[in-house]
Amino acid sequence: MLKMFPKAHITIAAATTVVVTAAILMSPSADVEAKRMSYTLDLEQGKTSEIISQKPNAKTNTSPENMAKETQSEVASPAPEQANPNPAPSLDWQTFEIKSGDTLSSLFNEAGFSDGIMLSVIHGEGEADKLQRLYAGETIRFASDSEGQLAAVELQRNLLETLKVEKQDGTFNGLTEMREPEAKPAFASGTIDGSLYLAAQEAGLNDRLTMKMAGIFGWDIDFVYDVRKGDRFEVVYEELYLDGEKFGTGRILSARFINRGKENIALLYTDSNGDSDYYAPDGKSMRKAFLRTPINARISSSFNLQRRHPVLDVVRPHEGTDYAAPPGSPIKAAGNGRVLSSGWKGGYGRTVVLKHGDNITTLYAHMSRIGKSMKTGARVKQGDTIGYVGSSGMVTGPHLHYEFRVNGSPRNSRTVKLPEAQPIPASEMARFKKITSRQIAQFEAFSSNYQHLALASED
Numbered sequence: 001m002l003k004m005f006p007k008a009h010i011t012i013a014a015a016t017t018v019v020v021t022a023a024i025l026m027s028p029s030a031d032v033e034a035k036r037m038s039y040t041l042d043l044e045q046g047k048t049s050e051i052i053s054q055k056p057n058a059k060t061n062t063s064p065e066n067m068a069k070e071t072q073s074e075v076a077s078p079a080p081e082q083a084n085p086n087p088a089p090s091l092d093w094q095t096f097e098i099k100s101g102d103t104l105s106s107l108f109n110e111a112g113f114s115d116g117i118m119l120s121v122i123h124g125e126g127e128a129d130k131l132q133r134l135y136a137g138e139t140i141r142f143a144s145d146s147e148g149q150l151a152a153v154e155l156q157r158n159l160l161e162t163l164k165v166e167k168q169d170g171t172f173n174g175l176t177e178m179r180e181p182e183a184k185p186a187f188a189s190g191t192i193d194g195s196l197y198l199a200a201q202e203a204g205l206n207d208r209l210t211m212k213m214a215g216i217f218g219w220d221i222d223f224v225y226d227v228r229k230g231d232r233f234e235v236v237y238e239e240l241y242l243d244g245e246k247f248g249t250g251r252i253l254s255a256r257f258i259n260r261g262k263e264n265i266a267l268l269y270t271d272s273n274g275d276s277d278y279y280a281p282d283g284k285s286m287r288k289a290f291l292r293t294p295i296n297a298r299i300s301s302s303f304n305l306q307r308r309h310p311v312l313d314v315v316r317p318h319e320g321t322d323y324a325a326p327p328g329s330p331i332k333a334a335g336n337g338r339v340l341s342s343g344w345k346g347g348y349g350r351t352v353v354l355k356h357g358d359n360i361t362t363l364y365a366h367m368s369r370i371g372k373s374m375k376t377g378a379r380v381k382q383g384d385t386i387g388y389v390g391s392s393g394m395v396t397g398p399h400l401h402y403e404f405r406v407n408g409s410p411r412n413s414r415t416v417k418l419p420e421a422q423p424i425p426a427s428e429m430a431r432f433k434k435i436t437s438r439q440i441a442q443f444e445a446f447s448s449n450y451q452h453l454a455l456a457s458e459d
């Protein structure tokens with residue numbers, strides 16, 4: 001057998017409990033990192049511009065140097081007067097790592113400045129007032145001039161973002177400075193033995209990229225139920241560098257996922273309007289007009305039109321899919337549409353029915369609470385929270401009962417062919433082909449290079 005991947009990737013302990021670990025990968029709107037991020041990750045929208053922020057190093061002394069550089073030109077010939085409005089180039093910096101419980105006042109005081117000075121800073125010009133929003137883990141620096149007067153305050157929010165408040169002509173002036181990291185493509189590949197999570201970890205992908213990958217392919221592949229041992233993935237993603245030093249990862253640029261022998265390819269494409277999304281090489285969107293599941297939860301009862309009632313022994317079809325989830329778990333609208341009905345509906349209990357286009361309806365039953373804006377006729381967007389899991393109506397325990405109907409007939413929401421989101425329009429196709437052909441070439445180069453290395457390491 002031709003082994004395309006090194007041993008390390010195929011000797012992961014065979015975990016049998018795939019479901020539990022994979023389940024966390026399916027939360028389509030999870031905030032992936034508990035730590036602050038510059039932009040939140042939104043898997044549903046396929047938004048790709050976010051960048052992880054990392055905790056700044058406690059001791060950074062680049063900024064005093066920068067300050068010195070900036071001020072040097074202004075004070076080419078040192079003025080002898082005491083009333084020199086330009087701060088001396090030799091500013092004295094104090095740096096504090098912000099801990100929970102710190103306030104701006106306590107930090108000013110620790111640096112030796114009064115609340116009065118603090119007020120004159122936050123009431124300054126520009127973005128000076130933003131100094132009031134501070135978070136544990138950020139770094140604050142105070143610069144004082146040779147007379148001990150406060151000359152500047154810098155709040156470094158993360159490696160990329162710093163709020164600089166500097167004294168100019170007696171007034172403090174604030175400005176946010178963003179640094180642009182350099183992105184270099186990198187490659188990772190793995191074969192699933194236990195779970196996607198384990199294989200991705202083994203391949204060197206961090207949790208954020210793993211979630212991202214699951215989000216890209218999650219429209220086609222149910223990572224809780226569909227992933228099999230032997231499934232493979234390859235990903236080209238961005239590694240982010242600042243001053244030549246790697247500090248994080250950015251977007252997934254292209255990816256291939258082979259699920260039960262079926263190849264899925266996703267390419268990140270930014271259209272001429274500047275909107276980015278993932279597409280198959282033929283220009284079809286990776287997204288669907290519907291979420292496969294309206295909730296991130298385990299199936300407790302499947303769609304079954306022939307279901308026999310366990311006690312009555314008569315056919316009592318189950319026209320939907322049940323998801324067991326804790327009461328209060330949010331339920332998402334599976335697709336864009338309008339509220340057809342909302343309220344109590346017999347044995348269904350608190351129920352919302354959405355109408356999507358002409359012929360599709362989705363139904364969400366047994367809620368503990370219906371979302372406030374779910375008035376009949378209201379517009380709903382895919383992923384909007386429409387209500388919360390409960391046990392209203394005829395049920396034995398809290399769960400979501402979800403129905404998907406086409407022209408009024410019940411369909412299995414897990415297997416029904418879902419309409420796709422908008423493909424690349426014909427007017428954009430030439431541009432798409434031109435740009436993605438370069439991406440594909442890059443991907444193939446990484447992939448074949450990797451396989452050669454893998455073969456070499458077998459010997």
Ligand SMILES: [Zn+2]
Pocket residue numbers: 301318320321322400401402
């Ligand atoms: Zn049900």
